[in-house]
Amino acid sequence: MKILVLSLLDLVRRPRKNLMLVLAIVIAVALLTSLSIVSTSANTTILEVISKTGHTLTVRPVITERSADDITSDTLTTSEVVFGKYIPEHIIPEIERSYDKAIKAGWERKGGLVARPGIGEINIEPPTWAPRLYGKTSLDGNPVIVTGVDFYKEYFVRFWWDLASGEWPTDATRIRQAGENEAFIGGVLSQARGIGAGDTVTVNGTPFKVMGVLQETNSADDYMLFIPIRAAQRMFDKAGYVSLLSVRAMCPNCPVGDAMVELNKTITGITATSQLDIAGVQFEFFNMLYNFLLAVVTATIFVAVLSIFNVVTGSLYARTREIGLLKAIGASRCQVLRIFLYEHFALGFTSGAVGYLVGIGMAIVLNAFLDIGAILRVDSHLLWRALALGILCSVLAVFVPALKLTRIKITETFRTQWET
Amino acid sequence: MQATMEKPLLELRDVAKVFRLASGEVTAIENISLAMNAGELVALVGPSGSGKTTLLNIIGSLDRPTHGDVCLQGERIDTLSEERLVRFRREKFSYIFQDARPLRMLNVLENTLLPFNFFKPADRNGKLKEEGIEIIRSLGLGHRLYHMPNQLSGGEIQRVAIARALITRPLVILADEPTANLDRENRLFVIQTFRNLTREKGLTIVFSTHDLEMAGIADRVLHLQDGTLVKVEDGDCCPCPSN
Ligand SMILES: Nc1ncnc2c1ncn2[C@@H]1O[C@H](COP(=O)(O)OP(=O)(O)OP(=O)(O)O)[C@@H](O)[C@H]1O
Ligand SMILES: [Mg+2]
Numbered sequence: 001m002k003i004l005v006l007s008l009l010d011l012v013r014r015p016r017k018n019l020m021l022v023l024a025i026v027i028a029v030a031l032l033t034s035l036s037i038v039s040t041s042a043n044t045t046i047l048e049v050i051s052k053t054g055h056t057l058t059v060r061p062v063i064t065e066r067s068a069d070d071i072t073s074d075t076l077t078t079s080e081v082v083f084g085k086y087i088p089e090h091i092i093p094e095i096e097r098s099y100d101k102a103i104k105a106g107w108e109r110k111g112g113l114v115a116r117p118g119i120g121e122i123n124i125e126p127p128t129w130a131p132r133l134y135g136k137t138s139l140d141g142n143p144v145i146v147t148g149v150d151f152y153k154e155y156f157v158r159f160w161w162d163l164a165s166g167e168w169p170t171d172a173t174r175i176r177q178a179g180e181n182e183a184f185i186g187g188v189l190s191q192a193r194g195i196g197a198g199d200t201v202t203v204n205g206t207p208f209k210v211m212g213v214l215q216e217t218n219s220a221d222d223y224m225l226f227i228p229i230r231a232a233q234r235m236f237d238k239a240g241y242v243s244l245l246s247v248r249a250m251c252p253n254c255p256v257g258d259a260m261v262e263l264n265k266t267i268t269g270i271t272a273t274s275q276l277d278i279a280g281v282q283f284e285f286f287n288m289l290y291n292f293l294l295a296v297v298t299a300t301i302f303v304a305v306l307s308i309f310n311v312v313t314g315s316l317y318a319r320t321r322e323i324g325l326l327k328a329i330g331a332s333r334c335q336v337l338r339i340f341l342y343e344h345f346a347l348g349f350t351s352g353a354v355g356y357l358v359g360i361g362m363a364i365v366l367n368a369f370l371d372i373g374a375i376l377r378v379d380s381h382l383l384w385r386a387l388a389l390g391i392l393c394s395v396l397a398v399f400v401p402a403l404k405l406t407r408i409k410i411t412e413t414f415r416t417q418w419e420t
Numbered sequence: 421m422q423a424t425m426e427k428p429l430l431e432l433r434d435v436a437k438v439f440r441l442a443s444g445e446v447t448a449i450e451n452i453s454l455a456m457n458a459g460e461l462v463a464l465v466g467p468s469g470s471g472k473t474t475l476l477n478i479i480g481s482l483d484r485p486t487h488g489d490v491c492l493q494g495e496r497i498d499t500l501s502e503e504r505l506v507r508f509r510r511e512k513f514s515y516i517f518q519d520a521r522p523l524r525m526l527n528v529l530e531n532t533l534l535p536f537n538f539f540k541p542a543d544r545n546g547k548l549k550e551e552g553i554e555i556i557r558s559l560g561l562g563h564r565l566y567h568m569p570n571q572l573s574g575g576e577i578q579r580v581a582i583a584r585a586l587i588t589r590p591l592v593i594l595a596d597e598p599t600a601n602l603d604r605e606n607r608l609f610v611i612q613t614f615r616n617l618t619r620e621k622g623l624t625i626v627f628s629t630h631d632l633e634m635a636g637i638a639d640r641v642l643h644l645q646d647g648t649l650v651k652v653e654d655g656d657c658c659p660c661p662s663n
Contacts, residue, residue, distance in 0.1 A: 002537040006526075013525040013568075321521060328482070328517075329584065330510035331538040332503075411477045414517060414596075 003335055007342035017315065018347055024308045025351035025393050026358060028301040029386045033359025035297055036382055038366050039290040041374040056157065057256050057274045059095060059245040059263065061085035081134050081145065081220050086241035087270055089131075095267055096129060099247065102262035103127075106255025130157040132244040133229055135236035137204055139193065146203060147224045148232025151184075157246045158221075164190075166197030166212025183208035184226040187216035201225065204235050305393055312397040316340070316405055323405055324413025333406045344398040345391055352390020356383050427494060428455035429624055430479065430592065435488035437474050448474040449647040452488070456626070458591070461618040463635035464628040466644030472628035473596050475644065479626060480513050480594040481505055492591070510539050514585035516595035516627075522569045522580045529565045532556055532583040541588065548587070555583045559613065575606030582613060593617075595627035599634055611637045 011018070060082050133148035151169065155161055164187055169179065185195055190213045195201060199210045208227055216222045233239045256274045263272035326336050360378055367376055436450035449471040456462055464472045477483035478490060481497050490498040492512060500508060522531040532552045556565060559579040569577060578598060585593050595614070599607040611634045614625045618639070627638075635641045643651035 006537050009530075010523075010525040321519070322523060325517070325521070325523070326534075326538070328509070328515045329535045329538070330506065330588070332506050335538050410482045411473075414519070415473075 003338050004342050007339050008346060010339075011343060011346055020311050021308055021347060021394065021397070022351045022354075024304050024311075025348065025390050026355040028304055028393070029352050029355025029390055030358035030362055031297050031301070032389065033356050033382055033386050034362035034366060035290070035293055036385075037360065037363035037376060037378055038374065039286065039293075040379065041363075041367070041376045042286055043290075044377060045374040057099070057247050057260060057263075057272060059087065059247075059270050059272045061087050061243070062269050062271050082243055083134055083136060086133075086238060086243055087245065089240050089242060091267065091269075092129065092131070092242075092245065095245065095263060095270070096127075098263055098266050099127065099259045102259040103255055106258035109255075127247045128153055128156045130154045130246045131229060131242040132246070133232045133236065133238060133241065134243040135232055135238070137235075139201060139203060139225070142193070144189070144203075145220075145224045146232060146235070147226050148229035148235075149226050150229050151226075154226075157248045159248075160217065161221075162215045163212040164215045166210070169211060180228060180231060181206070181208050182211045182228070184212050184214055185210050186214050186222040186224045186226075188222035189225060190214075203227070206231065206235065305397070308393060309397045309400075312344075313401040316398065316401045320405060320408070320413045323408070324410045327406075327410045327413075336406045337402055340398050340402040341395060344394040348391035348394030349387060350390075351394065352387040353383075355390060356386035359386065429458045429460075429493060430456040431489075431491040432479065433489045433491075435475075435478060435485045435490065437471075437478060437483070438486045447647055449478075449644070450487075451648050454642065454649065454652075456624055458624055459618050459622040460624050460640065461615055461638045462624075462626045463638035463641045464626065464644060465630070465632065465635045465641060468630075470644040471647040472644055474647075476594050476596050476626060476628055480515060480592070481508060482515070510535070510588065511541070512591045514588055514590040514593045516578075516581045516585050516593065516598045518597040518600045522577060522584070524569055527566045527568050528556060528561060528572070528580055528583075529553065531569070531580050532587055534584055535588050544589075552583070552587055555586050556580075559583055560609075574601050575603070575609065578602060578606065578610055582610070586617070591624060593623060593625045595625065597628050597630070599627075599629060599631060607631060607634055 062085075130150060130153035132154075135146045135148070137144060137146055155168070163184075166184075169182060183201065185201075190196060195210055197210055197212050200207050201210060202208075203225065208225075208231075214221060214226075227235075229242070233241070260272045260274045263270065323336055326339070327333070331339075359382075363376055363378075367374055432452055432454050435452040437448045438450075439446040439448060452475065464475060466472055474483070478485050478498070481490070481492075481500070484498050488498075489496055492508075497505070497508060522528075523534065526534065529549070529552055532555065533548060536548055553562075553565060556562060556579075559582060561576060561579050561583070564572065564576060569580070572580070581598070585595075593614075599610050602610065611627075614627065615637055617623045618625055629635055639654070641651075641653050642649055643653070
């Protein structure tokens, strides 16, 4: 107990002596802590997004070898956009039923919700199906893709959509179906044709008021003019037909793959495809970034720890005479060792705690400045980790040189001119 | 100072210390035999490198001789295990070093009581602090009890070292050039204090010095040269030529 007091007195009365050590540990712990907080928070946030959005499944008309052969100027097909082939609306209920059945079956086979950390209980909400009708026409003499959509459903499925300018048609609380003569325009098309929010465009004789310009998403959407689907069906004389159906699975780890297989098997004339949705990609990307940063930080900390070892060894050698004195007045080697261990335990503990707090601060700043937008969550195990790391660095740094120095004979400690 | 009937407190018989270095062997001291009685003040003098520090270390069990025996109260101490030696040093010896340097984080009183952070003498209950204050007062440092070492003069620092050496009530105090960095007034204070302690408390004190005036205050002066004892004289009659 007395030895502990001796150690603490040394720290309290000469605090500047260990400034370098404390600083190094604080920085290291703060870096790791903030990185952990931001990444786990961001991941949890993304996972929550995934849990809300799930995967997206799209249903297109089948393009057979044969139909690909008779592609005319009217049936141009890209991987995303199919022209000249349609799904009749009357089979949509059948598609929905088939989908629901497959999801439910897959869900039960998996044993219900596959829990992901940080995500609470989830009820499966009914899926939202968004139909599209693609048509080609010209606008002021130039070809343009006109896409009929149900704005409310479309916005729900393509939750990553955002407006560069203009406003969504909303009633009090939510996006509503756009008015008969309201349109939205893809970012690239808007630029290319010089059409902005508020302008009026005339398509096949029908005037549409452009309500907003979509931000670019690097997809075919950037090149399209969006009008209400009923207007498009009338314009292209395709009443009762759609070109594409998208559905957002409303559960995390939804068995979307099962639904895809089921749809392709049971319903003729369509192709169902499933992609990991945008949030999933984001999740992967963020994990990659996190691992990279973690590697960088770990390497930096490794170098820092090595220099801590040097600093501590140096300052301990400066105390060689003190060690000699303590042993001469009756301290055993073990007691001297304990002085240094207690001292560095306290140092590591304090540095770890301070580093933890600084790390939380850094996480808040990082989150704000890098616009990560995660809801920050601080797990209590991070505190234990910070303390453990601080104590480990500090104690390890002193242990090896202390072991060596306390072994030196008393007479030697006074003979040599140790640096001070 | 003639042969006393009682057994000597400390006895060295034919002691030698040889350092084995990569570059060869260095004989620091050899053929040293001497005896010291309780209450004696002994000075070690000799040119630099003559072996004063080495001899003090061996007397004080900080180092082991490579040849010969060292006995304290009739018990050999040069063959004790390191563990026993730690206990031995706690109970029987105190050391004062040239570069005394009390611990920087402790004040005068705490530095004086420092040894009791590591062991408690069995036969002394409580009152340690009062005793420490008493010792510090007796050394003229009563007004500096709670000062930190960096607020003290060299002479005051050396008095702290003496106080710390006394608090454990040792049999023997070993002081290697305790006056080297002090002015004459403080040198005299230290050695006079030693002298009083040996006279009044029956302590045995051995100190080394380059200052013959200080050595002259001792009961006995041991002259070392090239590691051997070349002359032993009675300090009290130093000014007079001896036969
Ligand atoms: N640990 C050691 N290793 C090698 N040689 C040593 C060691 N300690 C002392 N010596 C040698 O032993 C001799 C005596 O040294 P010692 O320190 O005892 O002299 P001293 O009389 O105390 O000198 P000074 O007055 O300068 O303090 C010297 O030649 C010294 O080089
Ligand atoms: Mg010496």
